[in-house]
Amino acid sequence: MIQDISPSRLDNSFRTQQPQPESIAMCFREGKLLAAVTDGELRFPRYHELAAHSTEPVYLFSVDDESFFLTDPAAEPEGYQYYTVRELRDQCAGKYLYAAFTAYHLHQWYADNRFCGVCRGEMQHDDRERALVCRDCGHKIYPRINPAVIVGVISKGRILLTRYRRGYAHNALVAGFTEIGETLEECAAREVMEETGLRVRNIRYYKSQPWGMAQDILTGFFCETDGSDAITMDDSELRAARWCRPDEIELQPQQHSLTNEMMRLFRDTNGHLPPEYAPVSTEIPPQKTRIYFTRHGETTMNAADHISGITDCELTENGIAQAEQLAAVCAEHREIGLIVCSPLKRARMTAEIIAEKLHIPVVTDERLREWDYGSYEDQPRGTTPDFQAAKREFGVRMKDGGESLLQLAHRVYSCIDDIRKQYAGMTVLCVCHGGVCRVAETYFRDMTTEAFSQFFMGNCELREYEV
Numbered sequence: 435m436i437q438d439i440s441p442s443r444l445d446n447s448f449r450t451q452q453p454q455p456e457s458i459a460m461c462f463r464e465g466k467l468l469a470a471v472t473d474g475e476l477r478f479p480r481y482h483e484l485a486a487h488s489t490e491p492v493y494l495f496s497v498d499d500e501s502f503f504l505t506d507p508a509a510e511p512e513g514y515q516y517y518t519v520r521e522l523r524d525q526c527a528g529k530y531l532y533a534a535f536t537a538y539h540l541h542q543w544y545a546d547n548r549f550c551g552v553c554r555g556e557m558q559h560d561d562r563e564r565a566l567v568c569r570d571c572g573h574k575i576y577p578r579i580n581p582a583v584i585v586g587v588i589s590k591g592r593i594l595l596t597r598y599r600r601g602y603a604h605n606a607l608v609a610g611f612t613e614i615g616e617t618l619e620e621c622a623a624r625e626v627m628e629e630t631g632l633r634v635r636n637i638r639y640y641k642s643q644p645w646g647m648a649q650d651i652l653t654g655f656f657c658e659t660d661g662s663d664a665i666t667m668d669d670s671e672l673r674a675a676r677w678c679r680p681d682e683i684e685l686q687p688q689q690h691s692l693t694n695e696m697m698r699l700f701r702d703t704n705g706h707l708p709p710e711y712a713p714v715s716t717e718i719p720p721q722k723t724r725i726y727f728t729r730h731g732e733t734t735m736n737a738a739d740h741i742s743g744i745t746d747c748e749l750t751e752n753g754i755a756q757a758e759q760l761a762a763v764c765a766e767h768r769e770i771g772l773i774v775c776s777p778l779k780r781a782r783m784t785a786e787i788i789a790e791k792l793h794i795p796v797v798t799d800e801r802l803r804e805w806d807y808g809s810y811e812d813q814p815r816g817t818t819p820d821f822q823a824a825k826r827e828f829g830v831r832m833k834d835g836g837e838s839l840l841q842l843a844h845r846v847y848s849c850i851d852d853i854r855k856q857y858a859g860m861t862v863l864c865v866c867h868g869g870v871c872r873v874a875e876t877y878f879r880d881m882t883t884e885a886f887s888q889f890f891m892g893n894c895e896l897r898e899y900e901v
């Protein structure tokens with residue numbers, strides 16, 4: 435999404451500071467922003483490139499170590515021209531695009547509030563916080579942000595896609611601004627009803643997105659139809675509204691919007707959204723579910739032969755190479771649609787390498803973390819002779835606050851139960867740990883106590899189970 439500019443960071447905290455020669459100048463004219471675009475690369479003039487300024491510069495925010503100022507140059511420097519933020523959105527990406535949207539939001543607010551709504555006096559910048567204060571009566575106002583909703587409506591394994599009658603030409607979801615006196619969830623239900631005539635339920639929050647271009651904060655929700663899924667489209671707002679299966683979804687050309695991310699999540703999970711957003715009603719016909727299990731790549735603690743349960747550690751270079759190798763193997767099993775991953779770092783590192791190669795999403799599940807070995811954690815394996823014996827006990831908790839094998843089995847079994855239910859018909863890869871893989875094996879196959887304690891899973895070894 436547009437705000438995902440990590441490792442860069444937009445710092446919006448208020449400061450009173452003067453521009454330096456290298457500071458970035460955000461210059462607007464009739465709603466357009468002065469910039470230069472070369473092969474999708476966005477640039478703004480530096481302060482020293484501007485000859486003179488007709489207004490006092492206003493500090494806006496910084497991105498990493500670059501400060502952005504709102505200013506009004508007497509003349510445009512060579513090589514720059516004015517673009518609408520929409521034009522920039524269609525051509526560019528990255529931190530400068532996000533800066534352009536945010537600067538536009540503030541510019542628009544300043545431009546719309548030159549005079550006091552109470553006494554018609556002139557507004558001026560407050561010197562302690564981002565606000566405008568009336569010179570005459572002291573009335574103070576803060577930047578206005580309009581809440582709006584984006585709604586992904588699901589029915590029978592399909593999602594409701596729309597196209598707006600005006601403005602944006604590509605696929606979208608139901609959307610609209612929140613009105614006075616309603617909650618975001620009520621707004622979501624009302625907008626769906628107004629635009630498509632559908633009644634919805636189980637409205638669940640997904641993510642939000644600051645969308646400076648329209649002066650709003652978008653809040654994304656997934657929900658499902660309540661009753662009929664027959665669409666009655668509002669012709670004045672929409673020119674299309676239809677149900678789409680995951681493979682029918684045509685995404686937006688850019689990766690900027692929350693809407694696009696929600697559509698992509700539905701497409702990439704083959705309609706099986708993560709449990710926290712998934713529809714409660716399961717009207718999709720059952721298909722074969724396949725679950726692969728793997729153990730993370732070699733870690734620093736593996737290499738040192740230390741016991742690593744819930745203790746976090748990094749992959750070694752060898753471990754990274756193992757994960758890359760596994761990613762290549764998984765790429766041949768093209769049907770893997772989703773990774774469910776332990777929250778521990780070594781598993782997440784492994785999962786991310788595979789996910790990047792396969793272009794599939796990663797969902798973290800707490801229940802896949804390794805067995806909590808209590809005070810055996812981070813001990814050298816050689817100096818803890820009773821550790822092997824402790825692992826053979828079913829109902830005894832690992833000493834000093836650890837888990838018993840039955841507790842471990844309880845959470846791993848419940849996780850597999852949920853994967854089977856939520857991702858029915860899909861092929862899922864679980865990236866976790868040796869101890870978890872061993873328990874998973876017993877979920878699918880009978881094992882004697884002896885076989886169980888002998889079970890060993892190599893780093894990035896792959897096991898397949900069909901449900």
Ligand SMILES: [Zn+2]
Nearest residue numbers: 550553568571
């Ligand atoms: Zn006033």
